[in-house]
Amino acid sequence: MKKLALHWKILLGMVLGVLFGILMSSFAEGKGLVQDWVKPFGTIFINSLKLIAVPLILGSLIKGVSDLKDISKLSKMGGKTILIYILTTVMAVSIGLFLVNTIKPGNSISEKTRTELVGSYSQNTQKYKDEAASQKQSGPLKALVDLVPDNIIGASSENKNMLQVIFFAIFFGVGLILIPESKSKPVKDFFDGFNEVILKMIDLIMLAAPYGVFALLASLIVESPSTDLFMALGWYAMTVVLGLFLMIVLYVFLVYIFTGKKPKFFINGISPAQLLAFSTSSSAATLPVTMERVSEHLGVEEEVSSFVLPIGATINMDGTSLYQAVAAVFIAQAFGMDLSFGVQLGIVATATLASIGSAAVPGAGMVMLVIVLAQAGIPEAGLALIFAVDRPLDMCRTVVNVTGDATVSMVVAKTEGKLGKPHVKDWDDDYEGKKI
Numbered sequence: 001m002k003k004l005a006l007h008w009k010i011l012l013g014m015v016l017g018v019l020f021g022i023l024m025s026s027f028a029e030g031k032g033l034v035q036d037w038v039k040p041f042g043t044i045f046i047n048s049l050k051l052i053a054v055p056l057i058l059g060s061l062i063k064g065v066s067d068l069k070d071i072s073k074l075s076k077m078g079g080k081t082i083l084i085y086i087l088t089t090v091m092a093v094s095i096g097l098f099l100v101n102t103i104k105p106g107n108s109i110s111e112k113t114r115t116e117l118v119g120s121y122s123q124n125t126q127k128y129k130d131e132a133a134s135q136k137q138s139g140p141l142k143a144l145v146d147l148v149p150d151n152i153i154g155a156s157s158e159n160k161n162m163l164q165v166i167f168f169a170i171f172f173g174v175g176l177i178l179i180p181e182s183k184s185k186p187v188k189d190f191f192d193g194f195n196e197v198i199l200k201m202i203d204l205i206m207l208a209a210p211y212g213v214f215a216l217l218a219s220l221i222v223e224s225p226s227t228d229l230f231m232a233l234g235w236y237a238m239t240v241v242l243g244l245f246l247m248i249v250l251y252v253f254l255v256y257i258f259t260g261k262k263p264k265f266f267i268n269g270i271s272p273a274q275l276l277a278f279s280t281s282s283s284a285a286t287l288p289v290t291m292e293r294v295s296e297h298l299g300v301e302e303e304v305s306s307f308v309l310p311i312g313a314t315i316n317m318d319g320t321s322l323y324q325a326v327a328a329v330f331i332a333q334a335f336g337m338d339l340s341f342g343v344q345l346g347i348v349a350t351a352t353l354a355s356i357g358s359a360a361v362p363g364a365g366m367v368m369l370v371i372v373l374a375q376a377g378i379p380e381a382g383l384a385l386i387f388a389v390d391r392p393l394d395m396c397r398t399v400v401n402v403t404g405d406a407t408v409s410m411v412v413a414k415t416e417g418k419l420g421k422p423h424v425k426d427w428d429d430d431y432e433g434k435k436i
C-alpha cells in the first residue's frame with residue numbers, strides 16, 4: 001500500500017483530534033480525561049519543537065552567514081529582506097482595513113450581545129492590558145537595546161529572546177568570515193555537522209507530528225468556550241478568515257510572479273509547516289519545520305533560508321497585523337464609533353509595528369492589539385468582545401505568518417540567484433518509514 005504523504009497524515013491527525021475532542025466533551029469526565037492523558041502528549045510535542053529552535057538558529061545562521069564569504073552581500077540581503085517584510089505587512093493591514101470597512105461586522109453586534117461578551121471576558125482581558133502596559137512603558141530605543149544581549153547563555157535560555165540569538169549568530173558568522181581560512185575552516189565544519197544533526201532531529205520529531213496535533217486539537221476542543229458566543233462573532237471571524245485567505249492567494253501569486261513556481265508546488269512544499277502552524281498557533285514552534293520545508297522542498301538555498309526565516313518568524317507577522325486591523329475597527333464599530341481616515345491610517349502604522357513586536361507564540365497578537373486600540377482611542381474593554389474566538393483566529397493567522405515568511409524567502413532567494421531545485425535529502429524517505 002502506498003504510504004500517505006506527511007501533510008495528509010498531519011491532516012488526519014487534526015481531524016481525528018477534533019472528532020475525539022467533540023466526543024469526549026459529551027461525557028462528564030471526558031474533559032478531565034483528555035487534560036490528564038492526551039494533552040501532555042501535545043505539550044511534549046510542542047516542547048520538542050521549541051527545544052530545537054535555539055540550536056537550529058545558531059547552527060544554521062552561523063553556517064549561512066559564513067557561507068556568504070562577503071559582508072556586503074549580507075547587508076544587501078538584510079536590507080532587502082526587511083523591506084519586503086514591511087511591504088507585505090502593510091499590504092496585509094490594508095486588506096484587513098478594506099474588508100472590515102466593507103463588511104462592517106461590528107454593526108451586527110446587538111447591544112445585548114455586547115454587554116454579555118464584555119461581562120463574561122472582562123477578567124481575562126486585564127492580563128493582556130497589563131502585559132501590553134509593561135511593553136509600552138519603555139523608551140523609543142528600547143527595541144534596539146533589546147536586540148543586543150549581555151549574555152548569550154541567558155538570551156538562549158528563554159525562547160522569547162530569539163532576536164538576540166539571531167543577533168549573536170549573525171555577529172559570530174561575520175567574525176568567522178573575517179578570520180583566515182585556516183582558522184575558520186574547523187569552526188565552519190563543526191557548524192556544518194551540527195546543523196545536519198539538528199535537521200535530523202527535526203525529521204525524528206516530525207514522525208510524531210500526526211499524534212502531536214491529534215493531542216493538541218483534542219485538548220483545544222474540550223477546553224474551548226461555548227459555541228453561542230462563537231456564533232455572535234461569526235461575521236467578525238469570517239472577515240478575518242476571508243482576509244487571511246486573500247493573503248494566501250496573494251502569496252501564491254507573488255511566488256508565481258517572482259519565481260515562476262506554480263501554486264501547487266508552493267503549497268505542497270509548505271503545507272506541513274502550515275498545518276503545524278495551525279495546530280500550535282506559534283510561528284516560533286513551527287520554525288524548524290518551515291526551515292526544513294523551504295530549503296529542501298522549495299529549493300531555497302540554506303544561505304538565504306537560514307537568514308530570512310528566523311528573522312521572519314520573529315518580525316514578519318502579516319496574519320497578525322491583518323487581524324489587529326480588523327479587530328480594532330470591529331470593536332470601534334461595535335461601540336458605535338466612526339473612525340476617520342486619519343485614524344485608520346494610524347492603524348496601518350501601529351498594526352504594522354505591533355505585529356513586528358508580537359512574540360511568535362499563541363495569543364501574542366492579542367496582547368499587542370491593546371496598543372493598537374489605545375493609539376486609535378478605541379475602548380480597550382472591547383478586547384473582551386473578541387476573546388471567545390481568538391484562539392481559532394490565532395491558529396489561522398499563524399498559518400499566514402508562516403506562509404508569508406516562506407514567500408519572502410523564495411522571493412529573496414530568486415533575486416539573489418539562490419533559488420535552486422528542491423533537494424529533498426532523506427526527509428520524505430523518513431516519513432515513508434523507509435529510512436532512519
Ligand code: ASP
Nearest residue numbers: 282283320360361364365
Ligand atoms: N500566534 C501568532 C504567531 O506565533 C502570533 C499571534 O498573532 O498571536 O505567529
